[in-house]
Amino acid sequence: MTRAYNFSAGPATLPESVLRQAGEELLDWRGARASIIELSHRGPEFMQVATEAEADLRTLMSIPDSHAVLFLSGGATTQQALLALNLAAPGQVADYVVTGHWGKTAIKQAQPYVAVNVAADGDGGGFRDIPPATDWRLTDGAAYVHVTANETIHGVEFQHTPDVGDAPLVADFSSSIAAGPLDVSRYGVIYAGAQKNLGPVGVSVVIVRRDLLERTGHARAPIFDYARHAQAGSMLNTPPTFNWYLAGLVFKWMLAEGGVEEFARRNARKAAALYGAIDGSGGFYRNEVAVAARSRMNVPFFLHDDALDKTFLAEAKEAGLIALKGHRALGGMRASIYNAMPEEGVQALVAFMGDFQKRHG
Numbered sequence: 036m037t038r039a040y041n042f043s044a045g046p047a048t049l050p051e052s053v054l055r056q057a058g059e060e061l062l063d064w065r066g067a068r069a070s071i072i073e074l075s076h077r078g079p080e081f082m083q084v085a086t087e088a089e090a091d092l093r094t095l096m097s098i099p100d101s102h103a104v105l106f107l108s109g110g111a112t113t114q115q116a117l118l119a120l121n122l123a124a125p126g127q128v129a130d131y132v133v134t135g136h137w138g139k140t141a142i143k144q145a146q147p148y149v150a151v152n153v154a155a156d157g158d159g160g161g162f163r164d165i166p167p168a169t170d171w172r173l174t175d176g177a178a179y180v181h182v183t184a185n186e187t188i189h190g191v192e193f194q195h196t197p198d199v200g201d202a203p204l205v206a207d208f209s210s211s212i213a214a215g216p217l218d219v220s221r222y223g224v225i226y227a228g229a230q231k232n233l234g235p236v237g238v239s240v241v242i243v244r245r246d247l248l249e250r251t252g253h254a255r256a257p258i259f260d261y262a263r264h265a266q267a268g269s270m271l272n273t274p275p276t277f278n279w280y281l282a283g284l285v286f287k288w289m290l291a292e293g294g295v296e297e298f299a300r301r302n303a304r305k306a307a308a309l310y311g312a313i314d315g316s317g318g319f320y321r322n323e324v325a326v327a328a329r330s331r332m333n334v335p336f337f338l339h340d341d342a343l344d345k346t347f348l349a350e351a352k353e354a355g356l357i358a359l360k361g362h363r364a365l366g367g368m369r370a371s372i373y374n375a376m377p378e379e380g381v382q383a384l385v386a387f388m389g390d391f392q393k394r395h396g
């Protein structure tokens with residue numbers, strides 16, 4: 036069996052070596068004579084897994100001590116509600132910069148708890164660019180400012196950390212966490228569902244500045260309280276142990292491959308190759324995102340004639356390139372090229388696209 040190159044947006048491809056290791060360890064975790072997912076989360080075996088995973092993520096992303104790291108069940112969408120509950124007092128305003136679908140979701144989830152001010156909205160331009168920071172209407176004394184670092188569906192990514200003044204910057208990094216170096220100290224909260232760049236779906240990583248854990252926020256159940264999760268080492272209740280373990284293996288893999296600097300180089304080469312093929316196709320393929328806002332991770336593209344879409348997908352699959360169908364909101368194609376997508380996968384896709392154009396152009 037040879038595995039296909041899998042361009043799924045999420046759940047997404049994982050490093051083959053990690054999957055092999057998880058397979059080998061599944062029945063007997065390092066001599067425990069039981070699987071890691073059959074053992075207590077408070078036992079020495081899982082405590083080792085949990086502690087190493089946090090330490091490795093801190094090393095990988097250079098997370099300073101000023102920030103706590105939480106591993107919580109539930110997806111990024113859950114965090115979009117929880118962060119409003121935890122960071123905003125009743126009646127407070129939070130600013131949202133909307134650059135695609137997930138920014139809108141973030142607002143929907145937060146709206147029951149916070150007065151949302153849409154500081155900027157790229158919808159008017161069809162989410163093909165990031166509204167210039169000079170046009171953002173930020174609120175004095177806002178509880179926080181929320182951005183989506185990388186819009187997974189629209190393929191729009193911040194290339195730099197935006198400057199938002201005194202309010203803590205909260206960023207959804209679900210589809211670009213650990214894709215390259217980042218100054219974590221500039222963020223109040225970084226959150227990410229695991230299933231794009233970190234591991235299997237079911238766990239979210241929340242990196243939160245410790246002073247924000249002291250905010251009163253809204254009345255909430257203990258299980259929705261970031262501070263309590265931090266105090267309990269993310270073990271207020273049973274955490275998603277398999278997901279945490281597998282994410283830990285991915286962190287070790289990223290470190291062994293050379294860390295975020297190396298992934299930044301690989302991701303830049305992959306994105307350059309793919310956008311180059313699209314832009315160089317004489318209009319047979321097109322990507323509509325402003326060059327300066329193009330995502331390194333998710334590349335939506337369209338064929339000049341959408342009647343060819345079905346054939347493209349069928350022939351791609353035949354060539355071992357799967358999950359290229361675009362999100363239903365946009366149509367067309369989307370190639371997600373996360374850290375775990377090898378450069379050979381992108382080269383294979385580029386070669387296939389050239390060949391397809393010759394035959395159908």
Ligand SMILES: *Cc1c(COP(=O)(O)O)cnc(C)c1O
Pocket residue numbers: 045109110111112113137183185186187207208209210228231
């Ligand atoms: C996938 C994704 C989400 C939603 O994640 P869930 O785990 O399904 O809640 C939110 N934001 C971004 C940027 C995403 O890519």
